Amino acid sequence: MNTNRQWLLSKRPHGMVSEDNFTFQEVPIPRPGAGEVLVRNLFLSFDPTQRGWMEDRESYLPPVQLGEPMRAGSIGQVTESNNPDFQVGDIVQTTGGWQDFIVVDPGQAVMGLTKIPSEIPPEMMLSVLGVTGLTAYFGLLDLGEPKTGETVLVSGAAGATGSVAGQIARIKGCRVVGIAGGPEKCAWLKDTAGFDDVIDYKHEDVNQAISRTCPNKVDVFFDNVGGNILEAALNHINMRARVVLCGGISAYNATEPVPGPVNLMNLVIMRARMEGFIVIDYMHRAQEAIIELLGWIQNGELIYQVDVQEGFENIPNTLNRLFTGKNLGKQLLKIADPQ
């Protein structure tokens, strides 16, 4: 291979994102400058938050510019290094984007450039030990503050973040109820991930189902969805409940502003808190989370699931799997094997 394949953001989406928003091109492989590292991408991470990066608006990261490779988290391998901290062959985590190669200045990269121990598989590093796992860890523990015996409700529960958040709540001694779409995801949550109960939002009334599954009401709601699901959950919050706003995937592809819940005043009546966060703020504490998560994985308390697509040409359509609910667990795409 002597070219760098890229998928560029070429048109901002209005509504559902599709392959039409991207343009394929091949360019020469870039060369690293002084202090820089050339990384070949092996695995790409797909995350709902990427939909926000495609919009031309201020957010926690600047928007991806038209004509730039789409931004994405990645695992790659160092193929050339002008930096003494990185050797050719190192497996690294960075924000490699939708392309084969990226030149990284380790001090400047959005999410840094981190060497991955060789005993940790890339699929684990990009999922339960990666951004989505850390999001679950810090969001649930720091904002949700779950206590033994409390009820924790998770939306998007079969997703990469929700499934980890729910399992951590279970490990902490909580009753855990997950909301997911379809019997396959619900069965996985209950039978494999050890959730106490599940709600299939595609086949039952979520408001009634929360009454059924949360007889002691909801102490922590870990929300990845927003919209009607958030409104239903707010009907069932307990005194001093914590609503952890992790994401709002239900509105990410909306073409019109989506009204918020009609029952925000329940936060007043129940003296409850709703709080948002971005995992980037916790990156300086990543190590403590990774060590604890890895311990739970190794003793069998925490499982994770990855959905690995293949083929550079399938990158744009793989993003869509997140919004159509096709993914079961963390959505990844494998570009290449390490050398």
Next chain:
Amino acid sequence: MNTNRQWLLSKRPHGMVSEDNFTFQEVPIPRPGAGEVLVRNLFLSFDPTQRGWMEDRESYLPPVQLGEPMRAGSIGQVTESNNPDFQVGDIVQTTGGWQDFIVVDPGQAVMGLTKIPSEIPPEMMLSVLGVTGLTAYFGLLDLGEPKTGETVLVSGAAGATGSVAGQIARIKGCRVVGIAGGPEKCAWLKDTAGFDDVIDYKHEDVNQAISRTCPNKVDVFFDNVGGNILEAALNHINMRARVVLCGGISAYNATEPVPGPVNLMNLVIMRARMEGFIVIDYMHRAQEAIIELLGWIQNGELIYQVDVQEGFENIPNTLNRLFTGKNLGKQLLKIADPQ
């Protein structure tokens, strides 16, 4: 006077509350039993939260039942006592309701029965030192956590709670901007209450006006209004902003559920918190608040305004003044003078 006049809740409101929701009656003056105290109401407090008490739904207090006197905070005078802690003539604060007389069991009363020092006028005790003042104090300081130099935005700023919350923020060294309806209220906030700037929501676009008046964005939003005002404020929150949900008067008389803000995801992007509270939970700390508020009043840093109506027959219509915005400051009604 040898009868007890009462306004009973006779019909639950649908939409705007009116005199039709109440029935006037005269009954014999009740007699206190063992340990009980007979109190004659002198002043009634009018508060937006009373609208919620009229609904037949669970909340932080049980609903007022049909056929019961309407619940209301009050200052009264003990006219008969079977309790050694209270003497005839004592001025007391309680939840006297819309009637001349009430028998109180001090251990059972919703908001207790508290003796008021004779040097504190009833109008001060029922406003800035009463439930609305304490709501402002604990909501702003405990939930809002304002820091010197931060920007604090207050809605319902000319009301009994908002005006105190804003002034406390000013005392704490914040830039304070108030949102109120009409030039008279706005002038009072700026010229008398010492707000740094004001927004007249009846005569300007609130979203644009927040940009104009809060050049460093909003660190604390103390919200009494909800709806469009909350949505506008969420467009301008700073990193780690605190949204103190005190009330949502914009929806209290709605006949249909009122959608929430479309931009709740700003809480995520800005790592911000939205939290509700009920002042009842802070009553065990009332003394510390009253001492500090009284100190600020005495040194001229904190002013308060009361709107005192008169006449037992005007009680129902006085409640409506809160929802039509006629009141300037704390709405009270005087029933009788102390003997």
